[in-house]
Amino acid sequence: MNKGKILGVLQVLLLVLTINIFAADGTKKFLIDDFKLIALLDGNNPMPAALFSDAEPAVIAELLPNGTAAASVNVFLVQKDGKNILFDAGNGAAHGGKLIERLADAGVKPEEIDMIFMTHLHPDHIGGLLNKGKVVFANAELYVADAECNGWSGDKVPAAMRNMINGVLKAYSAKLHRFDFDETLPCGIKPVAAFGHSAGHTVYELGNLVVIGDVLHAAVLQIPHPEYCSRYDANKKQSIESRLKIYKYIADNHKFTAASHMPFPGVLTDKESEIFKR
Numbered sequence: 001m002n003k004g005k006i007l008g009v010l011q012v013l014l015l016v017l018t019i020n021i022f023a024a025d026g027t028k029k030f031l032i033d034d035f036k037l038i039a040l041l042d043g044n045n046p047m048p049a050a051l052f053s054d055a056e057p058a059v060i061a062e063l064l065p066n067g068t069a070a071a072s073v074n075v076f077l078v079q080k081d082g083k084n085i086l087f088d089a090g091n092g093a094a095h096g097g098k099l100i101e102r103l104a105d106a107g108v109k110p111e112e113i114d115m116i117f118m119t120h121l122h123p124d125h126i127g128g129l130l131n132k133g134k135v136v137f138a139n140a141e142l143y144v145a146d147a148e149c150n151g152w153s154g155d156k157v158p159a160a161m162r163n164m165i166n167g168v169l170k171a172y173s174a175k176l177h178r179f180d181f182d183e184t185l186p187c188g189i190k191p192v193a194a195f196g197h198s199a200g201h202t203v204y205e206l207g208n209l210v211v212i213g214d215v216l217h218a219a220v221l222q223i224p225h226p227e228y229c230s231r232y233d234a235n236k237k238q239s240i241e242s243r244l245k246i247y248k249y250i251a252d253n254h255k256f257t258a259a260s261h262m263p264f265p266g267v268l269t270d271k272e273s274e275i276f277k278r
């Protein structure tokens with residue numbers, strides 16, 4: 001990516017940060033197609049440069065002059081056809097997650113959530129599904145890629161992580177839907193394989209919106225440099241391939257983007273998503 005383009009990326013991200021200052025209550029609404037997207041700020045989550053050990057020091061010095069990249073934990077609520085649909089569930093109240101307060105600000109009670117689609121099963125995405133071991137979203141159907149569930153079942157997975165994930169899957173077992181990538185899910189939601197960050201990391205497409213989960217962690221660094229992985233990416237080669245594939249898809253098809261860790265609201269409009277163009 002050339003210098004001019006990098007400047008363009010920085011300008012768009014600055015705009016997103018400015019919006020953040022005005023969206024002080026931590027919720028922000030967007031109208032897309034025939035549905036409403038509401039970004040919910042679960043918490044701030046700046047990404048230190050040390051997470052990106054593959055990155056050239058000169059690039060880090062230029063793009064992360066303070067040694068950290070602004071980032072959040074964003075959860076996304078879609079309201080479509082009278083349904084309340086969540087994408088991921090944030091850190092959980094026990095770890096400072098503010099999702100329940102943000103939902104209340106948006107006028108939605110936890111029991112009014114109809115469906116939850118998981119991009120993957122890391123703690124900052126599943127933490128909000130349980131509170132003190134109890135199901136938070138009592139009426140929600142939970143959708144997780146079969147490949148993601150399988151990825152966390154082996155002996156190589158650290159026991160603490162495996163136990164946490166198993167606890168969530170067990171608590172929601174009566175309403176758990178493990179899906180394959182050739183399926184179309186309720187409300188016309190299409191899962192797209194974007195493996196690498198985790199074994200079954202899933203991006204979701206709904207009309208003109210693409211929810212990209214953890215395809216990127218530090219927008220300011222990884223939009224101009226998709227070849228840089230964070231330490232959180234389990235399979236770096238696959239992560240880079242997924243990043244390039246999803247960036248291209250979004251830019252070529254003029255989609256809105258919703259990302260878990262872009263600075264709040266974590267949403268780029270169809271026009272702003274042009275920054276993914278190579």
Ligand SMILES: [Zn+2]
Nearest residue numbers: 122124214260
């Ligand atoms: Zn994450």
